[in-house]
Amino acid sequence: MASSTFIHSAPQTGVRGFLRRIKLGEHFSLLITFAATVTILIIVGLLIYELASNSGEAFHKFGWKFITTSDWDPNNDVFGALPFIYGTCVTSFLALLIAVPTGVGAALFLSELAPPVISNALTFLIELLAAVPSVIYGLLGIFVLVPFIQDHLYPVLKQFSFLPLFQGQFYGVSFLSAGIVLSVMVVPFIISVSREVLLAVSTDQREAALALGATKWETTIQIVMPNASTGILGSIFLGLARALGETMAVTMVIGNTPKISASLFSPGYSIASVIANEFGEASPGLHLSSLILLGLVLFGLTIVINAIARVFIMATAQKGA
Amino acid sequence: MKIGFTVGGLQRCSVSIAAAAVLCVSAHAQILINGAGATFPAPIYTKWFSEFRSVDSSANINYQAVGSGSGINQVTNGTVDFGATDGPMTDKQIADAKIKVLHFPTVLGAVVPTYNIPGVTGEIKFTPEALAGIYLGKITKWDDPAIASVNKDLKLPSENITTVHRADGSGTTYVWTDYLSAVSPEWKAGPGTGTSVKWPNGLASKGNDGVTGLVKNQKFSIGYVELVYAAKNKLPYGRVKNSAGNFVLADLHSVTEAAAGAAKSMPADFRVSIVNAPGKGAYPISTFTWLLIPETISDAQKKQVLVGFLKWALTKGQDYVEALDYARLPKEVIAKEMKEISLIK
Numbered sequence: 001m002a003s004s005t006f007i008h009s010a011p012q013t014g015v016r017g018f019l020r021r022i023k024l025g026e027h028f029s030l031l032i033t034f035a036a037t038v039t040i041l042i043i044v045g046l047l048i049y050e051l052a053s054n055s056g057e058a059f060h061k062f063g064w065k066f067i068t069t070s071d072w073d074p075n076n077d078v079f080g081a082l083p084f085i086y087g088t089c090v091t092s093f094l095a096l097l098i099a100v101p102t103g104v105g106a107a108l109f110l111s112e113l114a115p116p117v118i119s120n121a122l123t124f125l126i127e128l129l130a131a132v133p134s135v136i137y138g139l140l141g142i143f144v145l146v147p148f149i150q151d152h153l154y155p156v157l158k159q160f161s162f163l164p165l166f167q168g169q170f171y172g173v174s175f176l177s178a179g180i181v182l183s184v185m186v187v188p189f190i191i192s193v194s195r196e197v198l199l200a201v202s203t204d205q206r207e208a209a210l211a212l213g214a215t216k217w218e219t220t221i222q223i224v225m226p227n228a229s230t231g232i233l234g235s236i237f238l239g240l241a242r243a244l245g246e247t248m249a250v251t252m253v254i255g256n257t258p259k260i261s262a263s264l265f266s267p268g269y270s271i272a273s274v275i276a277n278e279f280g281e282a283s284p285g286l287h288l289s290s291l292i293l294l295g296l297v298l299f300g301l302t303i304v305i306n307a308i309a310r311v312f313i314m315a316t317a318q319k320g321a
Numbered sequence: 322m323k324i325g326f327t328v329g330g331l332q333r334c335s336v337s338i339a340a341a342a343v344l345c346v347s348a349h350a351q352i353l354i355n356g357a358g359a360t361f362p363a364p365i366y367t368k369w370f371s372e373f374r375s376v377d378s379s380a381n382i383n384y385q386a387v388g389s390g391s392g393i394n395q396v397t398n399g400t401v402d403f404g405a406t407d408g409p410m411t412d413k414q415i416a417d418a419k420i421k422v423l424h425f426p427t428v429l430g431a432v433v434p435t436y437n438i439p440g441v442t443g444e445i446k447f448t449p450e451a452l453a454g455i456y457l458g459k460i461t462k463w464d465d466p467a468i469a470s471v472n473k474d475l476k477l478p479s480e481n482i483t484t485v486h487r488a489d490g491s492g493t494t495y496v497w498t499d500y501l502s503a504v505s506p507e508w509k510a511g512p513g514t515g516t517s518v519k520w521p522n523g524l525a526s527k528g529n530d531g532v533t534g535l536v537k538n539q540k541f542s543i544g545y546v547e548l549v550y551a552a553k554n555k556l557p558y559g560r561v562k563n564s565a566g567n568f569v570l571a572d573l574h575s576v577t578e579a580a581a582g583a584a585k586s587m588p589a590d591f592r593v594s595i596v597n598a599p600g601k602g603a604y605p606i607s608t609f610t611w612l613l614i615p616e617t618i619s620d621a622q623k624k625q626v627l628v629g630f631l632k633w634a635l636t637k638g639q640d641y642v643e644a645l646d647y648a649r650l651p652k653e654v655i656a657k658e659m660k661e662i663s664l665i666k
Contacts, residue, residue: 281490
């Protein structure tokens with residue numbers, strides 16, 4: 001306050017030119033940052049425009065039936081996206097189901113409980129995991145995970161075959177395998193971001209709680225977690241975004257069969273996978289147009305899920321307050 | 322244009338100093354020609370384009386293996402100078418095309434059924450009815466009479482068959498489904514012929530390697546891969562009954578024989594399927610792969626290089642194909658193509 005008063009009340013001194021330059025700098029930096037923001041808007045706008053304009057043929061023909069029917073037959077020009085939407089949602093949900101408890105638990109340990117040396121070393125390793133290319137995860141999925149699930153996990157889960165989730169023949173490639181591979185890919189994001197957020201909670205708060213006689217664990221759960229909850233939710237949705245759009249690793253272990261089945265043992269298909277698989281050879285016309293429309297659907301799906309996430313965060317934030 | 326030549330020259334300088342010195346000094350104008358299309362013939366095309374440099378040092382032909390569909394798209398829209406495809410263009414594609422193109426068969430390929438049945442090491446014999454039945458989901462067990470009756474020497478288990486197909490759109494799928502359509506009216510009326518179709522059942526994976534991986538992982542499964550790939554990786558593959566009633570194993574000779582059998586009834590534009598071709602020793606799941614050359618090439622230099630290349634590929638070039646596991650074109654087809662080359666304006 002004081003400094004700004006000084007600047008405004010002393011315009012006539014010898015430093016006038018200097019001040020003007022600062023002011024110019026202000027405008028200049030404003031211009032640059034504004035241009036950067038506009039660039040992002042333009043890219044998003046162009047993306048939507050391109051997707052929408054190139055998928056017009058398919059949307060015109062199928063309309064909303066595109067996302068409610070499940071026939072995908074390139075030879076007879078019939079396209080319905082439901083099995084792909086279903087596959088994308090199921091595998092992403094399964095991934096989060098496994099990754100959220102693991103990721104948040106690990107982040108709590110690393111930020112609150114582990115000695116700093118161990119915490120730093122482990123964090124470095126976890127961040128390395130986030131940098132592994134997805135095709136590597138896919139290969140690990142095929143050669144290590146799928147045989148492991150087939151030999152060890154499947155016999156256990158088969159005992160629960162009274163649930164529709166665990167019924168039918170198991171080929172190894174399935175919703176289950178894709179979900180597990182995705183969870184491994186998503187966990188490093190959740191750990192890494194959650195840990196940063198937890199560390200950002202001010203030390204004063206912790207010390208105050210400890211001074212009032214709270215144990216370390218009580219402090220963590222009752223003081224640190226609520227303060228970091230918004231950031232942790234953010235990390236989860238970052239992970240979800242990766243799971244929704246993941247292509248290579250999923251296509252290698254999901255079985256690529258456009259089928260809707262309640263059983264996690266069943267092979268399936270996801271939106272990103274079908275686009276990657278069929279785009280190169282798609283004949284111009286309805287097939288190509290439908291694949292681009294699928295891209296738009298994935299875009300829409302991401303926006304819807306993000307919107308739900310925002311509402312969810314706002315609701316919990318109000319409850320917390 | 323000039324910048325293109327200079328950059329090309331620089332690249333070559335960095336590759337081999339000695340060769341570059343000669344090239345740069347001779348200052349030959351480089352003619353850059355771009356092509357795109359099928360992945361299946363990419364290895365032989367790459368070999369051809371580099372060998373052809375020693376015939377015509379001005380030819381700088383660049384090929385992107387982006388898939389048959391993209392190849393057709395790009396050449397008919399004029400974004401590349403030539404295209405390549407594993408399945409001939411459909412009548413509708415020709416009608417929609419902005420640029421009229423000619424089809425030139427270059428080499429031959431074949432698709433083979435590969436399988437994983439623990440305990441069975443011999444070659445399984447497949448009738449067309451058995452293959453169509455398996456992929457339609459009508460034949461579900463390996464000891465089904467349709468398979469077992471022609472494989473009396475093998476002990477086939479009473480296990481469920483898992484079928485595996487390509488997840489990505491591909492020329493391999495085109496040939497496979499083209500064959501199934503040719504031998505089974507039910508397949509023709511159902512899934513039909515195409516680079517990707519609606520499969521009645523089974524699992525899918527990307528590429529020949531993906532299909533092979535799934536077949537290896539799944540006991541009692543069957544899949545289909547290119548002959549080149551199966552031969553290189555020593556996969557087990559079966560004999561298929563041809564139209565003359567013989568069970569034929571796919572090899573370079575039986576594939577060329579299929580093309581020779583089809584040559585007699587070859588249409589003028591070479592858009593022909595050679596699945597289930599006549600001929601005693603013809604392998605029934607064979608195919609041509611085509612180069613797509615625009616009928617009118619306005620750039621005289623490009624035209625000269627492309628025509629020169631075509632003539633060379635169909636004669637001298639054929640000597641390189643068998644080393645890369647492709648079958649060579651029969652003489653009858655080459656003679657017909659030589660006439661077609663003169664149509665390029």
